[in-house]
Amino acid sequence: MDLALQGKKALVTGGTRGVGRGVVLALARAGVDVVTCYQRESDYVASLEAELKETGGDHAVVRADLTEPSDVAGLLEQVKDRHGRLDLLVNNAGAISHIPYAELPLEEFQRIFTTNVTGAHLVIQNALPLLGAGSSVVSIGSRAVEAGIPLRAHYTATKAALVGLNRSLAKEFGPKGIRFNVIALGVIETENFHALPEEQRTLMAERYGAKTALGRLGTPDEVAGAVLWLASDLSRYVTGNVIGVDGGIS
Numbered sequence: 447m448d449l450a451l452q453g454k455k456a457l458v459t460g461g462t463r464g465v466g467r468g469v470v471l472a473l474a475r476a477g478v479d480v481v482t483c484y485q486r487e488s489d490y491v492a493s494l495e496a497e498l499k500e501t502g503g504d505h506a507v508v509r510a511d512l513t514e515p516s517d518v519a520g521l522l523e524q525v526k527d528r529h530g531r532l533d534l535l536v537n538n539a540g541a542i543s544h545i546p547y548a549e550l551p552l553e554e555f556q557r558i559f560t561t562n563v564t565g566a567h568l569v570i571q572n573a574l575p576l577l578g579a580g581s582s583v584v585s586i587g588s589r590a591v592e593a594g595i596p597l598r599a600h601y602t603a604t605k606a607a608l609v610g611l612n613r614s615l616a617k618e619f620g621p622k623g624i625r626f627n628v629i630a631l632g633v634i635e636t637e638n639f640h641a642l643p644e645e646q647r648t649l650m651a652e653r654y655g656a657k658t659a660l661g662r663l664g665t666p667d668e669v670a671g672a673v674l675w676l677a678s679d680l681s682r683y684v685t686g687n688v689i690g691v692d693g694g695i696s
């Protein structure tokens with residue numbers, strides 16, 4: 447199906463691995479020119495660059511740590527110089543940790559908030575001059591907000607904060623024709639999942655798969671499907687919403 451995305455310009459944060467990588471590659475395959483960023487050098491950077499080169503289009507993979515305001519400003523400068531505008535912004539980069547709440551150090555609480563909330567805020571604010579009527583902002587959230595997860599209270603709180611940010615920005619920028627939505631994920635298989643020992647991987651797939659209506663975990667490509675829809679004109683009356691891509695998890 448042609449979603450008429452050819453030539454659109456996108457920024458996807460955290461696109462070297464996991465969900466973000468699936469989104470970047472799906473957008474590139476649909477004809478979108480994509481800038482993405484990462485925090486640390488790794489083999490994933492070169493392999494993504496190689497895959498994007500094969501796909502064709504005008505793409506860039508840039509090092510920018512979203513916890514550093516100057517890095518965020520520099521990232522959006524590069525987007526402006528390269529593409530001049532943004533039709534789609536995907537706030538995907540995120541950090542997580544598993545720590546009992548009673549023992550959670552303030553520094554770790556702040557690290558997760560700085561990455562997941564302040565980072566997304568800085569990216570959106572710096573992107574505003576490049577976003578115009580018809581553009582779409584998508585933030586990657588989590589179904590953990592409704593479910594609640596032990597040892598991840600700090601992470602869950604950041605994803606809840608994104609929902610409030612999203613809803614308010616949808617109202618503030620709706621009159622300008624800019625749409626804001628959250629995609630709330632269930633459990634998605636990424637490189638981190640595949641790196642787990644086989645026994646743990648099987649246990650996780652069974653435990654979380656059993657909680658879903660579809661009986662399995664999701665893939666980055668399946669998240670990308672929802673992003674493509676939110677980037678397209680098909681979703682032009684959808685804003686301020688939280689859309690679950692979770693296999694019907696409960």
Ligand SMILES: NC(=O)c1ccc[n+]([C@@H]2O[C@H](COP(=O)([O-])OP(=O)(O)OC[C@H]3O[C@@H](n4cnc5c(N)ncnc54)[C@H](OP(=O)(O)O)[C@@H]3O)[C@@H](O)[C@H]2O)c1
Nearest residue numbers: 460462463464465484485486511512539540588631633634
């Ligand atoms: N996977 C799931 O099951 C799941 C479920 C619910 C929600 N989510 C959400 O989906 C998003 C992606 O998750 P994922 O599992 O794909 O994560 P991941 O595999 O850990 O990948 C995270 C990506 O974000 C980048 N990143 C992290 N911190 C950054 C920073 N400060 N500045 C710039 N880039 C940064 C990483 O770059 P480096 O390689 O440089 O570290 C990497 O490219 C997150 O927002 C996460 O909370 C995931």
